[in-house]
Amino acid sequence: MYEVGAPICFTTDWIRSWENRNQNDESQRLIHYINSSKMADGRLSTSIKDGSDADFDYICTPCEEDHIREEAVKYCPECEEYLCTKCTNQHGRRKATLSHKLLDKDATKRGSMVTIATKCRYHPNRDIEMYCGAHDMVYCLKCIAKEHRSCNDVSEIEDVHTSFVHQKEVQRLQDQTRNIQERLIAIDRKTQKNIDSLEEQRDDVLAKIEEIEKNLIEHIRKLKYEAISTLNKDYTSEKEELKHSINIMTNTKKEIENASSQLQTFTSMEAGQQFVQMKLIQQTVKDAVKLVEEREATGSKTLCFTENTDLKTSIMAATPLGHVNTVTENERQTAQRICKVKSKGINIKMQNDRKRCYIIDVCQLQDGTIMLADCDNKKIKRLDMNYNIKDHCDPGSYPMGICCTGQNEVAVKMYNNKVQFISVGSSLSKLSEITVEGGGFWGMAFCAGELWIPSGMSVNVYSTSGTLLKTISKDIKTICKSTIRHMAGSGETVIVTDNSDGAVCLGRNYTVQRELRDKRLVNTLGVCVSSDGTVFLSGFSSQNIVMFDKTGKNLGELVPKDAGLENQAALHYDDKRNCLIVTCANSDKVIIFDISD
Numbered sequence: 001m002y003e004v005g006a007p008i009c010f011t012t013d014w015i016r017s018w019e020n021r022n023q024n025d026e027s028q029r030l031i032h033y034i035n036s037s038k039m040a041d042g043r044l045s046t047s048i049k050d051g052s053d054a055d056f057d058y059i060c061t062p063c064e065e066d067h068i069r070e071e072a073v074k075y076c077p078e079c080e081e082y083l084c085t086k087c088t089n090q091h092g093r094r095k096a097t098l099s100h101k102l103l104d105k106d107a108t109k110r111g112s113m114v115t116i117a118t119k120c121r122y123h124p125n126r127d128i129e130m131y132c133g134a135h136d137m138v139y140c141l142k143c144i145a146k147e148h149r150s151c152n153d154v155s156e157i158e159d160v161h162t163s164f165v166h167q168k169e170v171q172r173l174q175d176q177t178r179n180i181q182e183r184l185i186a187i188d189r190k191t192q193k194n195i196d197s198l199e200e201q202r203d204d205v206l207a208k209i210e211e212i213e214k215n216l217i218e219h220i221r222k223l224k225y226e227a228i229s230t231l232n233k234d235y236t237s238e239k240e241e242l243k244h245s246i247n248i249m250t251n252t253k254k255e256i257e258n259a260s261s262q263l264q265t266f267t268s269m270e271a272g273q274q275f276v277q278m279k280l281i282q283q284t285v286k287d288a289v290k291l292v293e294e295r296e297a298t299g300s301k302t303l304c305f306t307e308n309t310d311l312k313t314s315i316m317a318a319t320p321l322g323h324v325n326t327v328t329e330n331e332r333q334t335a336q337r338i339c340k341v342k343s344k345g346i347n348i349k350m351q352n353d354r355k356r357c358y359i360i361d362v363c364q365l366q367d368g369t370i371m372l373a374d375c376d377n378k379k380i381k382r383l384d385m386n387y388n389i390k391d392h393c394d395p396g397s398y399p400m401g402i403c404c405t406g407q408n409e410v411a412v413k414m415y416n417n418k419v420q421f422i423s424v425g426s427s428l429s430k431l432s433e434i435t436v437e438g439g440g441f442w443g444m445a446f447c448a449g450e451l452w453i454p455s456g457m458s459v460n461v462y463s464t465s466g467t468l469l470k471t472i473s474k475d476i477k478t479i480c481k482s483t484i485r486h487m488a489g490s491g492e493t494v495i496v497t498d499n500s501d502g503a504v505c506l507g508r509n510y511t512v513q514r515e516l517r518d519k520r521l522v523n524t525l526g527v528c529v530s531s532d533g534t535v536f537l538s539g540f541s542s543q544n545i546v547m548f549d550k551t552g553k554n555l556g557e558l559v560p561k562d563a564g565l566e567n568q569a570a571l572h573y574d575d576k577r578n579c580l581i582v583t584c585a586n587s588d589k590v591i592i593f594d595i596s597d
Contacts, residue, residue, distance in 0.1 A: 058105045060084035074102040131160050205324060212321060215366065219407065223311070226426065231303065238301050245295070252291055255284045311367075313385055342594045343563075346387045349588035353377045359583035359590060361402045361443060361486070362572040363410060365424060370574070370581065371410050372590070373399035380412055380422060387592065393428035395420045401444030401453075403489075405464065413444045413453060421464075434466030442525070445487035447494050448508060454484035454496065461510070472510045479504050479512055486570060490529040490550075497524040503537055505552070518546045518554055520561075526571035526582070536580060538568040545571070545582070559593065 058072035061081040072082030076091060078100045083091055091097050118128045120140035130144045131137075133153025148154060259281040266274060349357055358376040365371070370383040375398050384390040397414035405411045405421065409431070412420045417439035421431040438455030445452040450469060451462045457480050458473035476484070481500035488495045492508040495516070502517035502524055516535060526538035526545075533550025536558065543565045547555040558580075559565060567585040574581060580593040 058082045060087055062087050072105045075105050076100050076102055129157055131155050131157055209321060215407065216315075219367070227305075231305070235303060238303070242301065248291065249295075252288045256288055259284050344592050344594075345589040346592055347589055348372060348374075348381060348383070348389060350377075350379075350381070350389055350392065353379070356586050357588045358586055359569060360400060361570045362581055362583060362590075363402045363404045364572060364574060365404050365410070366407050368574075368576045369424060370572075371402055371404075371424070372583070373402040373412060375399055376586075380410070380428065382424065382428060387590075391428060393422065393430070395422065395430075396433075400439060400442055401486075403444050403446040403451075405446050405451075411444065411446065411451060411464075413439060415439050419444075419451065419453075419462075419466075434462070434464070436460065436462055436466070441484065443484070443486035443496075445489040445494050447489035448492065452487055452489070452494050454487060456483055457498075459484065459487075459494075459496065459506070470510050472506065476504065476506075476512065479515060485525045486527050488527045488529050488535075490533065490535075495527050495529065495535060497527045497537060499523050499525065499540075503527055503535070514552045516548045516552060516554075520544060520557065521546055526568050528571040528573045528580070530573040531575045534573075536571050536573060538565075538571050538582065540567055540569075540585075543568070545580070558595075565591070 056069070056071040058075075060068075060070040060072045060083055063070040063084055070084035070086070073085050074083045074088045074091075075081070076083060076097070079091075079097065082105060083102070088102065091100065091102070118138075120126045120128050120143060123140050123142050126140035126142055128138045128140055130139050130141060131154070132139060132144065132148050132151050133155070134151040135148070138157065139148065144151075144154060262277055262281060266277065269277065348359065353374075355376040357374050359372045360375040361373040363371050368385065370387065372381040372383065374381055378394055378396075378398055379392045380395055380399060380402065381392045382390045395412045395414055397416040397418065399412045400415055401413040403411055408424045410422050410424060412422060413436065414420060417436055418433050419436055420433045423429045423431055436451075436453050437460055438453050441454045441456065443454055449464070451464065453460050453462060457477050458471055459476065460468060461470040461472070462468055476496075480496075480498040482498050485497045485499050487497075493513060494506045495503050496506065497503045500523070501519055501521045502515060504515055505513040507513045516537065518537075520542060521537060521539040521544070522542035523540040524537050525540045526536075528536050530536070534555070535548040535550075536545055537548070538545045542561060544557055544561045544563070545559040545565070545568070547558050549555055565582065565584070567587075568582050569585045570583045572581045573579075578595055580595060582591040582593065584591070
């Protein structure tokens with residue numbers, strides 16, 4: 001027997017002997033208490049009771065039932081019987097009792113209890129027989145041999161000095177069990193609710209995907225009908241022109257035929273008449289020759305179609321349709337976004353620009369088209385998919401802000417207190433206009449069908465028809481540190497910069513939600529929001545760009561002061577290309593920052 005707490009060295013023969021010993025141990029029993037006098041249940045007899053000279057501590061239970069007194073040498077805890085030598089042999093031969101584990105007859109004297117074998121939780125076909133003090137846990141021999149060879153404090157269960165568990169400890173364990181049961185039930189309910197909410201969210205995402213498909217199809221159909229209309233118009237025009245040409249040719253042929261007939265009777269005419277007819281026929285032939293030469297030089301007309309490769313490229317290159325991601329509850333406390341940034345300059349000056357460009361604001365349509373408001377040149381410029389100037393239009397005054405108000409529509413706020421709506425199709429064309437206040441201030445945002453226009457340290461909210469819906473001033477004046485500059489809409493929130501060290505977030509109910517502040521920002525002007533809710537702010541004087549997550553947590557500088565930025569005017573995040581567009585005051589270039597996480 002091993003000394004309690006002493007290290008055990010396992011030999012192969014010793015382990016094999018233990019494994020053989022456990023081969024027939026199939027049942028598992030908990031420790032229970034048996035009162036020695038009750039266990040005997042009349043079986044513990046003396047010579048006085050039976051009038052016999054034989055005095056046994058334990059009598060064989062089966063023999064006693066046959067009124068035979070035999071001394072017991074074993075005890076079967078499963079049958080709860082004491083067995084003599086003969087009955088012990090029979091007990092081991094019967095099929096029903098073959099697997100029963102027999103104990104010494106005096107096992108009940110050890111604390112008046114019987115230990116029933118308990119199966120290992122890791123190896124259910126093996127009994128627990130060992131205790132590891134290092135891990136304070138009981139194991140089967142296989143666990144010890146595999147996982148606890150290096151543990152010093154390993155003992156057999158029989159060699160461990162155990163005592164009854166104190167009632168307080170039992171109560172504490174019961175409380176822990178009850179508590180963990182309640183928590184498991186709560187987690188189960190929460191998980192089931194999460195499954196239900198995931199199903200709803202999946203349906204919402206599917207609806208959005210269907211809506212994107214619908215919008216794309218509708219837009220392509222619109223372009224298709226416009227192309228067909230143009231085709232039919234050109235076809236009809238050219239067809240009518242060719243028919244008119246055929247009529248002219250028919251008349252000319254008749255004139256030539258008449259001239260030919262007249263030449264056949266030419267000898268019968270007087271000299272004066274011959275002279276007149278000769279000149280007329282010469283002119284007819286001359287006109288016919290000119291007509292034929294023109295037609296031969298022109299040749300046949302062909303209807304051609306030149307595909308808009310920018311459209312096809314943008315659609316075919318757009319991958320994926322969107323991003324599906326799963327965020328856990330703990331991850332909603334957004335970790336600091338670490339980005340790698342590469343920048344490049346794009347020239348946006350046109351040949352007929354009279355001044356240096358001053359891109360005071362930027363917006364983007366649903367199809368990815370970038371629109372620039374060039375204040376000093378009084379132009380709205382459209383960029384193609386490669387950020388090259390595609391075309392432009394004159395809004396009528398100096399543009400001070402621009403925002404997307406529809407699938408193919410933008411609104412331009414101008415210095416003359418007008419907002420000009422512009423259709424963005426195959427060409428840029430003016431639509432209606434409305435009158436507003438604050439035209440001379442920078443910026444404008446479109447949120448939930450309403451135009452938000454800054455006016456000093458207040459914000460006016462208009463309908464697209466020009467009705468003033470709300471003036472926000474009281475709350476803003478207590479928080480804004482200076483004149484409001486640019487604005488950006490994000491869901492139900494409008495973020496406004498205040499030319500100081502950050503911005504203010506206004507809710508859909510026109511109240512202040514929170515502030516975004518960073519002392520590293522000086523004269524904050526530009527603001528934009530990415531699709532994941534990240535807010536970008538640029539400091540005009542500090543020449544840097546700082547990020548905040550959608551909860552308002554400061555994520556640090558994306559572009560530090562020493563990166564070479566100068567006098568940033570406006571920001572826009574292009575989610576389709578995962579890049580940040582930065583414009584600078586009095587500059588013929590916009591800077592594109594390609595961002596990767």
